[in-house]
Structures are given as structure tokens and as C-alpha cells.
Amino acid sequence: MATLTEAPPPLTPAAPEKKAKPPRRRGRLVPYWLLLPGILWLLVFFALPMVYQASTSVQTGSLEEGYKVTWHFATYWDALSEYYPQFLRSVLYAGSATILCLLLGYPLAYLIAFRAGRWRNLIMILVIAPFFTSFLIRTLAWKTILADGGPVVGALNTLHVLDVTSWLGMTQGDRVLATPLAVVCGLTYNFLPFMILPLYTSLERIDPRLHEAANDLYARPVTTFRRVTFPLSMPGVVSGTLLTFIPATGDYVNADLLGSTDTRMVGNVIQSQFLRILDYPTAAALSFILMAAILVMVTVYIRRSGTEDLV
Amino acid sequence: MEQYEPDRLSPPQVAAMRRSLANGRAAMTRRSLLRASTGGALAVGGLGALTGCGIPAAGDTKGGVSAEDHSAKEKTVSFSNWTEYMDTDDSGRKHPTLDAFTKRTGVKVKYTEDINDNTEFFGKIKPQLAAGQDTGRDIIVLTDWLAARLIRLGWVQKLDASNLPHAFANVASSYRSPDWDPGRAYSYPWQGIATVIAYNKKALDGVEVKNLSDMLDNPKLKGRVGLLTEMRDTMGMALLDMDKDPRSFTADDYDAALARLQKCVDKGQIRRFTGNDYTSDLTKGDLAACVAWAGDVVQLKADNPDIDFVIPDSGYMLSSDNMLIPNKARHKTNAERLIDFYFEPQPAAELAAYINFVCPVDGVKDELAKLDEDAANNPLILPDKAMQAKSRAFRSLSSKEDTEFEGKFAKLTGA
Numbered sequence: 001m002a003t004l005t006e007a008p009p010p011l012t013p014a015a016p017e018k019k020a021k022p023p024r025r026r027g028r029l030v031p032y033w034l035l036l037p038g039i040l041w042l043l044v045f046f047a048l049p050m051v052y053q054a055s056t057s058v059q060t061g062s063l064e065e066g067y068k069v070t071w072h073f074a075t076y077w078d079a080l081s082e083y084y085p086q087f088l089r090s091v092l093y094a095g096s097a098t099i100l101c102l103l104l105g106y107p108l109a110y111l112i113a114f115r116a117g118r119w120r121n122l123i124m125i126l127v128i129a130p131f132f133t134s135f136l137i138r139t140l141a142w143k144t145i146l147a148d149g150g151p152v153v154g155a156l157n158t159l160h161v162l163d164v165t166s167w168l169g170m171t172q173g174d175r176v177l178a179t180p181l182a183v184v185c186g187l188t189y190n191f192l193p194f195m196i197l198p199l200y201t202s203l204e205r206i207d208p209r210l211h212e213a214a215n216d217l218y219a220r221p222v223t224t225f226r227r228v229t230f231p232l233s234m235p236g237v238v239s240g241t242l243l244t245f246i247p248a249t250g251d252y253v254n255a256d257l258l259g260s261t262d263t264r265m266v267g268n269v270i271q272s273q274f275l276r277i278l279d280y281p282t283a284a285a286l287s288f289i290l291m292a293a294i295l296v297m298v299t300v301y302i303r304r305s306g307t308e309d310l311v
Numbered sequence: 312m313e314q315y316e317p318d319r320l321s322p323p324q325v326a327a328m329r330r331s332l333a334n335g336r337a338a339m340t341r342r343s344l345l346r347a348s349t350g351g352a353l354a355v356g357g358l359g360a361l362t363g364c365g366i367p368a369a370g371d372t373k374g375g376v377s378a379e380d381h382s383a384k385e386k387t388v389s390f391s392n393w394t395e396y397m398d399t400d401d402s403g404r405k406h407p408t409l410d411a412f413t414k415r416t417g418v419k420v421k422y423t424e425d426i427n428d429n430t431e432f433f434g435k436i437k438p439q440l441a442a443g444q445d446t447g448r449d450i451i452v453l454t455d456w457l458a459a460r461l462i463r464l465g466w467v468q469k470l471d472a473s474n475l476p477h478a479f480a481n482v483a484s485s486y487r488s489p490d491w492d493p494g495r496a497y498s499y500p501w502q503g504i505a506t507v508i509a510y511n512k513k514a515l516d517g518v519e520v521k522n523l524s525d526m527l528d529n530p531k532l533k534g535r536v537g538l539l540t541e542m543r544d545t546m547g548m549a550l551l552d553m554d555k556d557p558r559s560f561t562a563d564d565y566d567a568a569l570a571r572l573q574k575c576v577d578k579g580q581i582r583r584f585t586g587n588d589y590t591s592d593l594t595k596g597d598l599a600a601c602v603a604w605a606g607d608v609v610q611l612k613a614d615n616p617d618i619d620f621v622i623p624d625s626g627y628m629l630s631s632d633n634m635l636i637p638n639k640a641r642h643k644t645n646a647e648r649l650i651d652f653y654f655e656p657q658p659a660a661e662l663a664a665y666i667n668f669v670c671p672v673d674g675v676k677d678e679l680a681k682l683d684e685d686a687a688n689n690p691l692i693l694p695d696k697a698m699q700a701k702s703r704a705f706r707s708l709s710s711k712e713d714t715e716f717e718g719k720f721a722k723l724t725g726a
Contacts, residue, residue: 064464064710086726140588148535148597173534177597178582260583261576264725272721275430276542277714 057284067280075285083269083286087293090265093180093255094248097187101195101244102237104188109199109236110229114208127196135190139257142186146176146258178260186254194243202236203229238305246294266290378445382644389421389642390450390649393632396502397422398665408658415652418645423448429457436637440466445639449646452501456543458633459491459707467497467635474647475499477654485699486631486671490558491707498633499650503669505691505702506544506628509603512617514596522623523552526600527575537592537601538572540584542720543705545572547628548602554625557705562712569719576723584724593618605691609667622701629702631671663692 057075061067080087112123130138145152156162157174165171170181206229214224230237252267266286273283382388390409397406409420426432432453439446440461453461461467472479478499486500510520514535520526526536538545547557549568560568575581582598590607592598594615608620636646652658653672660678663670664686670679670693680687690698708716 062710062714063460140591143591143597144595147595149595172579175534175597178534257588261581261723261725268726269721272724272726275434277717277721279714279718 053284053287056280057288059281063278072281075281076289079282079285080289083266086264086266086269087289089263090249090267090290091293091297093184093187093263093265094245094251096184097191097248098195098241098245100184100188101192102241105192105195105199105240106237109196109203112196112200113203113206124200127193131193135253136257138190139186139253142182142189142258143177146182146185148175148177152176177258178263180259180263182258183255183263183265186258187248187251190251190254191244191248194247195240198239198243199233199236202233206232234305238302241301242298246298249294250290378639378641380643381641385642386417386645387419387421387642388449388645388649389423389447390646391423391425391448392450392452392501393426394424396424396452396632396666398662408653408661411658412649412652416645416648418648420649426452429454433457433460440464440638443638445641446637448637449640449642450634450649451637452632452634454504454632455489455491455630455704456708456713458498458635459489460710460713461635461637462492462497463710466638468638468640468643469496470499470636470650471644471647474644475651475654477651481654481656481659481673483671483673485629485694485702485704489704489707492633498635499654500631500671501634501653502666503629503631503671505605505669506539506548506630507603507605507608507620507622508548508600509593509608509611509618509620510600511593511596511598511615512619514599514617516599518599520600521621522625523548523602527552527571527580532599533578533580534582535597535599536575536581537589537598538581538584539589539602539604540586540724542717543630544604544628545584545602546716546720547703547705548623551623551625551628551703557628557703559706565716566719569723573723606666606668609689609691622698626701626703629669629704631669667692669694 055069056067058069058071058073059067060070060072060075108123108127112120112127116123144150147153153162153174153176156176162171162174162176165181166173170184171179176182176185210228210232211224214228219227249265250267252265252271255263255265255268270283270286270290273279273286398408399405400407406422409422413419432451436446436448436451458467478495482495482499483503486495486503488494492498508520508523508526510526516531518525518529518531520529526532543557546565546568549572550557550560550564553564553568553571555564555568572581582592585592585601587607589598589601589603590611593601593603594611596617603620605620608618611618612620634650636643640646653662656672656675656678659670659672660675660682663672663675663679664682667686667689669691676687676693679693686692694702
């Protein structure tokens with residue numbers, strides 16, 4: 001994941017390699033030693049838990065009798081057929097939140113990169129500042145903001161916005177909390193900085209002279225944006241959407257605190273299987289299905305967006 | 312753990328490293344990295360390794376595994392409890408009843424508030440207990456159903472009755488012999504928890520709520536009714552409302568109660584299933600009425616006069632948090648002395664006056680009246696005969712029932 005936040009490489013093609021000297025033996029090992037801490041970290045905290053969970057997902061048994069590996073792959077099918085609505089919902093909510101983040105985040109990132117001037121640092125701090133408090137507190141704050149008798153819901157009611165969203169099935173009656181809309185809003189809010197920061201990084205690298213050049217060639221501002229700015233910011237768009245979509249799909253806090261019974265996401269299912277029902281195999285299988293689904297979606301997305309070597 | 316050796320990495324991994332390291336950052340494409348890491352994970356995993364990590368059976372330790380008792384040599388006891396579940400002086404650091412215990416016995420108490428949630432805490436101590444190791448705790452405090460599970464799994468020690476004279480004499484009759492621990496062989500109650508119906512008068516707007524049906528069936532309260540995520544509390548209240556006894560219900564009764572709640576969920580009557588966070592929803596009026604814990608309601612009522620509670624005629628659920636001594640605890644005798652201490656009227660009264668839960672100790676009234684007249688007369692702290700007669704406990708479940716009922720209930724809550 002770390003590579004996704006990496007700054008895009010310079011646009012100019014890399015200088016042709018100088019003739020390589022025959023490397024000395026000691027020097028050749030140095031990169032591997034440098035990689036060692038990272039690899040060990042990944043082994044212990046990523047690979048091992050994965051193996052453990054993979055094993056759990058094909059076990060059967062109970063807490064009393066213990067769990068044994070029986071290669072019971074049916075767990076996967078059972079879990080999927082039982083909980084596919086929650087899977088679809090997760091993708092839908094996370095997808096909506098990602099699109100909202102892009103729509104909200106792009107103008108802001110653009111502003112910070114090109115127009116903010118001396119306000120740049122201040123705005124950046126405002127974007128990052130919410131991170132100084134805990135995720136949970138930030139989500140709970142939304143319960144106050146969107147409270148039934150609160151000013152926000154009151155205003156939306158007066159403007160009859162909630163009638164429209166109710167008709168669309170996004171809210172229920174005259175409230176916002178405990179509806180899908182509240183969950184999507186919470187997800188959007190919580191992951192917005194993950195969208196803005198990569199967008200800003202890639203926008204900020206665009207040479208302003210390119211804009212001048214476009215202007216010189218009689219491109220209208222809209223055309224400049226469509227043909228120059230946006231394509232060059234694609235790496236930021238791709239990494240921003242990934243950084244938003246992936247964690248949002250697995251999130252369960254927003255659905256738990258801001259949602260209701262009909263807004264449960266797959267994260268909620270995994271949590272209750274692991275902690276309440278104690279059905280560890282199903283919980284592990286669900287986790288793997290989620291990982292596989294995200295991997296497939298991300299792969300397709302990256303292929304389609306054609307930014308293979310840019311991000 | 313295998314030692315890292317470059318030569319034994321999978322070919323795609325090595326290739327990816329070479330390429331990226333030799334050619335600089337520009338060459339490190341995402342695809343090569345993905346490919347390398349996938350290859351690596353498979354190489355490390357190996358299907359054989361999957362078979363190696365089953366979870367061993369519990370239960371071969373039935374009756375509790377005692378470690379050597381170091382109570383005589385080490386004058387300490389380590390006590391893990393829930394947050395804000397102990398009397399505290401004004402400085403917020405000292406606990407007068409614990410200090411009194413230390414003064415009398417010379418046993419220092421290492422008091423830790425590290426229990427926030429039953430399921431979460433179970434996850435925390437499970438690895439040690441399953442492996443037959445010391446958890447570093449001499450007393451833990453857990454709610455009935457989890458205490459029952461630990462006893463069933465054989466992960467706690469049998470108590471020595473000769474160290475517990477006060478506890479044996481003074482434990483209130485409703486707690487004396489739960490079906491999951493007959494005669495209190497393994498546990499003693501710390502505090503009782505009453506589950507009642509709470510409401511916000513302002514938000515009710517004239518609607519009268521006297522029992523669960525009133526709040527589940529009134530269309531005026533649509534979307535403003537809350538239930539608890541704690542299965543036993545919510546389902547217990549639902550069973551009571553259908554005139555079934557939570558102490559002896561059948562699987563059919565359970566399904567019927569579940570179906571009734573499902574109908575309310577489907578028509579949008581229930582706003583959401585909540586944990587402790589219902590308190591803020593109720594105060595704001597987002598919830599007009601909900602199933603709630605009496606201890607919270609006593610507090611909320613003090614801050615907001617609109618909040619009140621009602622005990623349905625059909626009864627209310629009474630559960631308790633229980634002190635247990637986990638296997639391999641080092642200071643069993645000290646722990647038993649501490650448990651016994653809290654069944655003496657004076658410390659029990661001091662505790663009850665500070666935390667507003669149901670006191671499980673008999674003969675506390677006079678001592679409590681000296682400290683706090685109101686508390687002594689509050690039936691939610693010291694239940695009178697009428698209150699006691701209305702209390703019901705949720706019957707213990709077998710491991711299979713537990714999974715089945717929790718699973719069905721989770722479906723009801725949407726996950």
C-alpha cells in the first residue's frame with residue numbers, strides 16, 4: 001500500500017543508464033539488508049496472520065471441542081450466499097463515498113495547489129487537523145450534527161431535500177441519522193483527507209508553464225483542464241480513489257454508529273461473527289472473500305485507468 | 312520464524328527486487344510489486360502450513376488449574392475490573408474500600424480498569440487461558456453469560472468456601488444459585504444490572520409507554536425506538552413481554568420473540584440496536600424510548616429531568632457481573648479474601664453509595680442509610696420484595712445454543 005502514496009516519477013524519461021561497473025560482492029548485498037526490517041515486519045504482521053486466518057477459514061469445530069483443519073471450503077460458499085447483500089452494500093456505500101470524496105476533494109486540492117497562495121499551509125492544516133482526534137470521536141460528532149431535532153436536519157426538511165432523498169430510499173421520513181445517507185456521509189467525511197492529499201501531491205507537481213502553453217495555443221480554461229490538468233493528475237486520482245475505497249469497503253464503525261439494521265456492511269458481519277457469534281471460520285472466510293473482491297476490483301480499475309507506471 | 316535468506320526467495324520476488332533496486336525508483340512499478348508480494352505470500356504460506364494451526368480443544372482443564380498459591384509470600388492481588396465500577400475519592404486516584412482492605416489485611420491491590428466489553432476482553436485473555444497460562448490477573452469481573460462460558464470451558468478455579476464466610480452468608484437470594492454456577496462454586500457477584508425501559512418524556516410527546524409492546528407497536532414512535540445489542544437483555548425483555556419466562560424458555564419461544572422483533576425492524580419501528588451509546592441518543596431525544604440499563608438511567612435522570620424509566624408489569628431482566636479467579640492465578644487466597652471483603656455490609660454499602668448499581672449483598676440497608684438515605688430507599692439499588700419478585704435472569708445456554716441464538720439475533724440486527 002505504501003507505494004501508492006509515492007510521488008509519481010518525473011515525467012521526463014529516465015536518463016539512459018550509465019555503463020554499469022561490475023558490482024562488488026559486498027555492495028550487492030546491501031539492498032537486501034536494507035530490505036530486511038521491512039520484510040520481517042511484513043512476515044510477522046502480514047504473512048503470518050494471513051496464513052493463520054486462511055487456515056481458520058477451512059477449519060470446523062467449536063470452542064469446546066477445538067478447531068481442526070478439515071478443508072471445509074463450503075464455508076466460503078455459505079458465507080457468500082448468506083451475506084452477499086452486505087457485500088453489495090459495502091461496495092455501493094464505499095463507491096458512493098469515493099465518488100463524493102473525489103467531487104469534494106478535487107476542487108479543494110486544485111485550490112490548494114494553484115490558487116491558495118499564502119493560505120496554502122493553513123488550508124492543508126485544516127484538511128489534516130481532524131486526524132488529531134480519534135476516528136471514533138469524529139464519527140460520534142456526526143451524530144450531534146445530524147441529530148433529528150438539530151439545525152441541519154431542520155434546514156433539509158424546510159428545503160424539502162429529505163422528501164427527495166426519502167423517495168430515493170436514501171433516508172427515512174424526516175431524519176438523516178440511522179439511514180444509508182448518514183453512513184455514506186460519515187464515510188465520505190472520514191476518508192476525505194485520503195483523497196485530498198494524493199490529489200494535491202500530483203496537482204502540485206504540474207508545471208504551471210504547461211497551463212501557459214495551453215493558453216498560448218488558444219485552449220479555453222475548460223479545455224486546458226480536460227486535456228492538460230486532469231490527465232496529468234490521474235496518478236493522484238487513482239491513488240486517492242484507492243486509498244478511499246479500500247478502507248471504506250471494510251469499515252464498520254460508520255455503519256455501526258450512524259446506520260441502522262438495514263445499513264450493515266460486511267465489516268459489521270465480520271465483527272459480529274468474530275466477537276459475538278464466535279464462528280471463527282465464517283468470519284475468516286468472509287475476510288478472505290472481501291480481500292479477494294477488493295483485489296479483483298482494484299486490478300480491473302487500474303487496468304482500465306491505464307496508469308500502470310504512473311502511480 | 313524462518314530466517315530471511317535472499318537465495319531462498321521465490322524467483323519473481325528476486326526478479327522484482329533486482330529490477331527495482333538496480334534501476335532505481337522509476338522502475339518499481341506497482342505490478343511488479345504486487346506480483347512479488349503475492350509470490351512471496353504463497354511461498355511463505357505453503358499449503359502445509361495451513362494445516363498446522365488448528366485451535367486446540369478447551370475443556371481438558373475442567374475444574375480449574377491452580378498454580379502454586381503465592382498468597383502467603385507475595386502480599387498482593389491483581390484485580391481487573393470494568394471502568395468506573397469502584398468507589399473513588401475526590402482526587403480520582405484512591406479507592407477507599409480497596410485501601411480499607413489493604414489496611415486490614417496487608418495485601419496490596421493492583422487495581423486495573425481494563426475491561427470495556429465482555430467479548431473484547433474474552434478475546435484478550437483467551438490465548439493465555441486456552442494455552443493454560445497465567446493471565447497475570449487474580450480476579451476478573453465478567454457478565455453472567457461469559458462467566459458461564461469460562462466455567463464451562465474450565466478456565467477458572469473452584470473457590471475455597473472456607474475463605475468466603477461473609478460471601479456465603481450475605482449473598483442476596485436472587486444471586487445465590489444461578490443455573491450456570493449452582494451454589495456459587497466458581498464465582499460471586501460484583502454488582503447486579505437491571506435492564507428496564509427508559510424514555511424521554513419530551514420526545515414521547517404524550518405517548519404513554521408502560522411496557523415493551525407500547526413502544527414496539529405505536530406508529531407514533533416509528534424510527535425512534537431503540538433496543539440493545541446485548542442479546543440476553545433485548546431478547547429477555549421481548550420474552551417477558553410475550554409472557555414467557557427467560558429462565559426456562561424453549562427454542563420455539565425464542566424464535567417467536569425473534570419473529571416479533573423482526574416485524575418491528577421490517578416496518579422501521581426500531582431506529583437501531585445500540586451498545587452504551589443509547590444514552591446520548593436518549594438525551595437528545597433521537598430515541599423516544601428504549602431498552603436500557605438502570606444504572607445509566609439513574610445517572611441520566613440526575614442530569615436531565617425528562618429522562619425516566621419504567622418497569623413493565625411482566626418483569627425486568629436482572630443480570631450480574633461476577634468475580635472469577637482465572638486458572639493459574641498466583642494469589643488465589645488473597646483473591647478470595649478480597650471477594651469476601653466486599654460481602655461485608657460496610658464496604659458493600661460504601662461501594663453501593665458510590666456506583667448506582669444493584670447491590671447483591673443482603674443486610675446492607677442500615678449501613679447504606681448512614682451514608683446516603685436516598686440510595687438506601689432506591690429500589691434500583693436495594694431492591695425491595697416487590698422488585699425482587701419481578702426480576703428474571705436469562706437461562707444459561709449450551710455452547711450450541713449460544714452460537715445459534717447469537718447468530719439469529721445478529722441477523723435481526725442486520726449482520
